[in-house]
Amino acid sequence: MNTEYKCVTTVDGIRDYIGGSSIVAFDFETAPDDPYREEDKAALDPARAHIVGCSFSVKEGTGIYVPIAHRVGTNIDKDAFFAFLTAFLMNTTTIKIAHNIAFESSMAYARGIVIQAPVYDTICASQMSLKSIYEFRKLNESGLKRLAEELFGEPLPSFSSVTDGKHFDELDAQDEETVRYGSADSDFALRLYHKFNDWFDRYLPKHRYIVEEIESPTAVYLGIMKTNGIPVNLPLMQERKTEAENEMERIRKEIEFIIGDVNIGANCSTQAFKNYLYKDLGLPILKTTETNREAADDMTMTLLKEWCDTNRPELSGLFTLVQEYRKWGKIKSTYIDGYLKYLNPVTGCIHPELFALSTDTGRMNCRNPNAQNMPRKTNDPIGVRNFIKAPEGCLILSLDFSQIELRVGAFYCRDEVMMDTYRKNGDIHAATTSVIFGVSYEEAQDKHSENYKEHRTIAKNVNFGTFYGLFPRGLQKTLKFKAGVEKSVSECEEILFNLKHGYKGLTSWQEETKAEAARRMYSETWLGRRRYLPGITSDNWGQKSLAERCSLNTPIQGTAADILKLAITRILAGLPEREWLKPILQIHDELTFIIPEDRLSEAVAFIRACMEEKPFPEFDLPLIAEASAGPTFGMMEELED
Known part of the structure; x- marks a missing residue:
């Protein structure tokens, strides 16, 4: 031309x-x-x-x-x-x-x-x-x-x-x-x-x-x-870096005292360390990698510790030290050195790159550095979240969609128990406790009732996998390694049996969704974001099973992502008359901002209205955006409505 x-x-x-x-x-x-x-x-x-x-x-x-x-x-x-x-x-x-x-x-x-x-x-x-x-x-x-x-x-x-x-x-x-x-x-x-x-x-x-x-x-x-970037507390990061280095040196010496001069590297995953475990000590190979080699990941260390507790108790302490060493190594490499590497000398902030279309479901991801994978407030021993600090006279404000994937899942499967729970602003984890353990809803909410903590922990973990096709062994592994709850396969089978019978709309939606995906060779969100699943008709059980899980995951996780992005478009439209409102970060279902202290109520009202607005005409369950604010990302306090 x-x-x-x-x-x-x-x-x-x-x-x-x-x-x-x-x-x-x-x-x-x-x-x-x-x-x-x-x-x-x-x-x-x-x-x-x-x-x-x-x-x-x-x-x-x-x-x-x-x-x-x-x-x-x-x-x-x-x-x-x-x-x-x-x-x-x-x-x-x-x-x-x-x-x-x-x-x-x-x-x-x-x-x-x-x-x-x-x-x-x-x-x-x-x-x-x-x-x-x-x-x-x-x-x-x-x-x-x-x-x-x-x-x-x-x-x-x-x-x-x-x-x-x-x-x-x-x-x-x-x-x-x-x-x-x-x-x-x-x-x-x-x-x-x-x-x-x-x-x-x-x-x-x-x-x-x-x-x-x-x-x-x-x-x-x-x-x-x-x-805008993410403002950080540089002196605190440097202080924590020294602390992490000292801890790693202390733990390294304790490991060396047990195993001698075996090279453990930066993460206790060298071939020399694996040879020491499996050849010199003769420990059983309890897990292998995809290439059928001996594994040495965190799950393997947990399994080896459990085996040693019974069979070689003198070695149990080694695996506790390895996990501590790795924890401090990750803190230093990911959250201190990893953040400092990208500190902008002009702004004093880190400016991560966020991508809106780099996942199959439409969820955002982040790199350089990955600011979406910070440890949760409840599992942050070094205070990584406190590295993010608001400027003087300002606050960090976050609004987080409450249980959005569960709400979207309830919307899809049209289960009356789930939908009624959300329409009445009820407790979905109590509802699931009631369903899988056969107790009343009131008892499931009673913190003083017998087995409350364990039952609720199981219900939460079941809920977050409910719509994605949980299997008994997968549930057993999730409960063990994520929640610290030991259940047999038969107990997990019973939990899932009760779940399906208590939430009658769930199973029929799952089967219909998988069948529709197999017929069309794709799954999609409510608004039509498509994900192709050629493996769903495969003769290979592993490929077919993965594709079926994706067919269930995409409508829910993808629609939740679409809802968040629709909220973002509404916030964008309101930014010109709110120059003081500074978006800085997005993590999963949460949007984070820097605001002047005296604008807190105004900011919460505006952002919450943008997030809780009905995303599309058919969506008939309430959306809830929970707000929290504080001087640092680690000192956020939940705000009352």
């Missing part, structure tokens, strides 16, 4: 090009600020970079490039441009298209601009479209240049070939290559918008709705969270 790209240096020129178009693609070019010119990837960090230019496209094959801060050539008046850009990005009638809009959102938010829907992220669209009969494109297969060549047969020049070692602001603003490179990004984003929407309309219309109404606004929100 012949292209018509030009350089524009006035706001009137931009308006003349865009005209009355309600669908506009845009893209930023960035460069590092002066102090950070030599730092790797500084151009991608809004704390260390600035917007050099912006391109727009309203018609395929055309585009304009607007230089803003080039060091060579003529630039547009900066104040006039950013006034225009603010109005454009916050316009609620124009569809704003970008490839990886999270980045554009991050750079815009650093200038105080909250991009407003309608928006369309072509990188999200790519990940929601199929590359083969059963496979969706992955993030690493969704780069603009790759898609341009794959879908349009047009290779685009690489950034390095255009810049030749320079930063983008060192290029001549009016040079033909500069204008072509800058404009092409918007042009091809617009082409992808039409290409993917044509594909969605033909093959997966519901995915178009999800891209437009859920995933693209969520991507904008992710960019805002990344810009």
Whole structure:
């Protein structure tokens, strides 16, 4: 296709090009600020970079490039441009298209601009479209240049070939290559918008709705969270690092006293240590790896300790020490060194990358660092959560959906006992205790009744696996290793038998869902987010069983993820008039913010309303968002309604 790209240096020129178009693609070019010119990837960090230019496209094959801060050539008046850009990005009638809009959102938010829907992220669209009969494109297969060549047969020049070692602001603003490179990004984003929407309309219309109404606004929100970052208490982290190193050295010496000079490495999982356990000591191999080698994971250490308690009691202490050593090693490597590695020296925060489409169910995940896997408050001996500390005069505020997957599961299976429990704001764990142990609901709630603690612990663990096809041996293993409760296989069989008979809607929903997935070869959320399951008709029992569990997991976990993202879109719409509300993190069913202390009630009311709103017309159970706040993430106190 012949292209018509030009350089524009006035706001009137931009308006003349865009005209009355309600669908506009845009893209930023960035460069590092002066102090950070030599730092790797500084151009991608809004704390260390600035917007050099912006391109727009309203018609395929055309585009304009607007230089803003080039060091060579003529630039547009900066104040006039950013006034225009603010109005454009916050316009609620124009569809704003970008490839990886999270980045554009991050750079815009650093200038105080909250991009407003309608928006369309072509990188999200790519990940929601199929590359083969059963496979969706992955993030690493969704780069603009790759898609341009794959879908349009047009290779685009690489950034390095255009810049030749320079930063983008060192290029001549009016040079033909500069204008072509800058404009092409918007042009091809617009082409992808039409290409993917044509594909969605033909093959997966519901995915178009999800891209437009859920995933693209969520991507904008992710960019805002990344810009805000997570404030940390650096002195406390350094203090805890010393403590962890001292503890690891102490435990290492105690292990060496028992086993001698065997190399245990950083995690007691070296081949030398395994040889010592299984060859020198002659301990039984109680668990193997997928490649049929001797295992040495945490479960193996627990099993070996139990075996030694009976058969070699003099060795039991070794496995207690190994688990302590590993615990301190994980704290140091994951939560101290792992966080410090990504501490931004400009902001004093860590800025993890959150991804909204990197799991099969649509749940978000996080990396660099993974801030979603912090230990829970009840299992945080070193106080990792206290590393996250609000600035002076501010609070950390979190709102967490209460039992959202159980509520979604009750909605799906239409079991009257479950639904009635939620409609009356009842206690689902007491209801399940009543069902599986044959006691009254009142007795199941009575903390002084016999076996209350054990029964409730079992009920909780059963509940969190109820909808996903629990098997007796799997339940036995879960209770033993996650809850510390010993039950025989026959006892677990009885628990599950009672569960199915007490929740009559559960079994029929599971069987119907698995059969429907086998017929269609996929499972999907209520809003139509699809997950293909080719293994569900396999002759291999393991593959078929896994696919069946996924067919049950996807509607529930995926719909819960959709509900959270819908809440995010509502919060995004309210951010422009709440500049003080700073989203910083998402963990599972929880959204976290930094707020001024005096805005607590206002913030809770707004966020709770966004989260508890009916997500779609058919959802007929109440959603509950529980709020907690505190000066650190580890000192959060639950707030009364």
